[in-house]
Amino acid sequence: MTVIKEEDLIESVADALQYISYYHPMDYIRALGDAYDAEQGPAAKDAIAQILTNSRMCAEGHRPICQDTGIVNVFVRWGMSCRLDTTRALQDIVDDGVRKAYNDPDNKLRASILADPAFTRRNTRDNTPSVLSVEMVPGNTIEIDVAAKGGGSENKxxxxxxxxxxxxVDWVLEQIPSMGAGWCPPGMLGIGIGGTAEHCxxxxxxxxxxxxxxxxLKQRGPQTDIEKLRIEIFDAVNATGVGAQGLGGLSTVLDVKIQDAPCHAAGKPVxxxxxxxxxxxxHFTLDGSGPAYLEPPKLDDYPQVTWQPDSAAKRVDLDALTPEEVASWKHGDRLxxxxxxxTGRDAAHKRIHDMLEAGEELPVDFKGRAIYYVGPVDPVMGEVVGPAGPTTATRMDKFTEMMLDLGLLAMIGKAERGQDAVEVISRFKVAYLMATGGAAYLVSRAIKGAKVIAFEELGMEAIYEFEVENMPVTVAVDAHGNNVHTLAPKEWxxxxxxxxxxxxx
Structure with a gap:
């Protein structure tokens, strides 16, 4: 009988979560490096360069790849010859590991989990509870997969x-347009076929x-129907031309993964x-000998890609921004x-709406300003701000007219805007700018000052004032309503x- 100590499980979960916060899986980095070499779309190639540069910076600095450090998923295959030396529930022990990882003072991770989801939506402050799945299997070891799933991709x-x-295949292709770029491509598609609704x-x-x-797989050729389906979906999705960050290009997905299970004769859940x-x-294994620690990747194995600002990019002084300058920007321009x-995102926008409805005076003047949709990680070790990449902009669509009525000239976020928001942007003759999702640490290096100026009690959703220097963005929707997320994929x-x-x- 293998005895697994409670503290070894806690330490192993915490180590793995810290590890994945700043190290990409190397198979992803190699595939992304190949995609960079092959990419012919300038905007998409620039976005991939930012992601690769950000990844190496995070590996060197041990800081989060993305400010959204995710909801924790833990998959356990428990060998039935193992005994856990504890009187507590497995969920509680795993959550102690999550708590330890997310409150690590050297690399504090963002707490994004809210209790009472339908009503008060209170932040649990330590990113617990995790989503735990346990399977009992023969054996005398414990196999554990941990994953941190960001909201932008999970929501799609x-x-x-x-x-x-x-x-x-037809169904997958029907979904791609509605997924937009909020899931931060290029990434992977995971597909489950069969079982029941929840199992697939x-x-x-x-x-x-x-x-x-x-x-x-393509080099050796498919050997099963599932492998054939993987290739068919991969080719079909990339042929849509969505590309990196939805900017149009060759690589929308780097792989398609499929698992299946038997299902009822009357249906086919997918x-x-x-x-x-x-x-x-x-992935790590516990065998009773102590905690499991993951081996860091070799930095020499990273692609030699270093993002630099485009020499053709327009330099913009936000402190002297005018409607005339905003109107001169064209979709696809790099700034x-x-x-x-x-800054401001979901909770701040809702608070502003409620104050306006109640006739209350706002604590911030938005006239002539730009707003960045972001919820940054807490700073450590003298940082001005932690990793601060953009959040999905469509969640702010219903507040867009309200905010533009207050005098905003530009909005900055991740991925596309909905058609109604594009119409409002065009009517007000302002612009929506897109920052690269998955490059949060790189973006934070452009932030030279940060202070909370309103709604401090909202934590990472408070309104900050950032002082930035050469923060890279792309004009996604210009003042005439031209939308790069519609036009560029169509052309590619x-x-x-x-x-x-x-x-x-």
Whole structure:
């Protein structure tokens, strides 16, 4: 009988969560490096360069790849010849590991988990509880996979109870437009087929733990129907031309993973969950000899890609921003922002709405300003701010007209805007700018000053004033309503279909 000590499990979970916060899986880095070499879209290539540069910076500095450090998923395969030396529930012990990791003073991670989700939505402050799944199997060891799943990609999960004759490839392609770029491509698609509604979604998430091997699979050729389906979906999704960050290009997905299970004759449940550019997962084994510690990757194995600001990028002084300058920007333009900007996301926008409805005076003047949709990680070791990448902009769509009425000239976030928000942006003759998701530490290096100026009690959702220097963004929606997330994928899809460019391999 193998005896697993409670403290060894806690320490191992905590170590793994810290590890994945700043180390990408090397299979992802290698695949992304290949995608960078092959990419022909300038905007997409620039975005991939930012992600790769950010990844290496995080590996060197031991700081989070993304400010959204995720909801923790833990998959346990418990060998039945193992005994846990404790009187507590396994959930409580695993959550102690999560708590220890997320409150590590040397690399504090963002607490994003809210209790009472339908009503008060109170932050638990330590990112617990985790989502725990346990399978009892023969053996005398414990195999554990941990993953930290960001909200931007998790929110794009899809499910359908298909009829047996329905085509899975067609369904996946129907979902891609509605997923937009909020899941921060290029990443992976995990697909579960069969079982029941909840089981196929679990299969989809489990499949994302598998290593990226699409290049090797294509080289040797498929040997099963599942492998054929993986390749078919991979090629079809990349042919859409969505590209990195939705900017149009060759690589939308780096791999497609599929797990299946038997299901009822009357149906064919299918679930799909994307993994983003901040894909985070790791595996370890406990055998009773002590905690498991993961070996760091070799920095020499990273692609030699270093992002530098585009020499053609327009430099913008936010402290002297005018409607005329904003109106001169064109969709796809790359900008380098310097000066002072405000921040605000879901909770702050809701608070502003409620204050306006109540006739209360706002604590911040938004006239002539830019706002950045962000919830940063707490700073450590003398940092001005922790990793501070953008959050998904569509969640602020319903507040857009309200905020533009207050005089905003520009909004900065991640991925596309909804059509209603694009219409409002065009009507007010302002702009929406896109920062690269999955490059949070790189972005934070552009932030030279940060202070909370309103709603401090909201924690990471408070309104800050950032002072930035050469913060890189792309004009996603210009003052005339031209939308790069609509126009660029359409053009790249046409190029791929016409054979003007080689599709992703």
């Amino acid at each position: 999960s899809k499910f359908k109870m298909m009829n047996p004759s329905d085509n899975i 979604m679990k299969l989809a998430k489990l499949s994302l733990m598998d290593p990226i091997d699409m290049a090797q 679930g799909m969950i994307p993994n983003c550019a901040a894909t985070r997962h790791a 380098l922002l310097s000066g002072k900007m405000l 899809s046409r190029k791929i279909a016409a054979g003007e460019v080689e599709p992703a391999e």
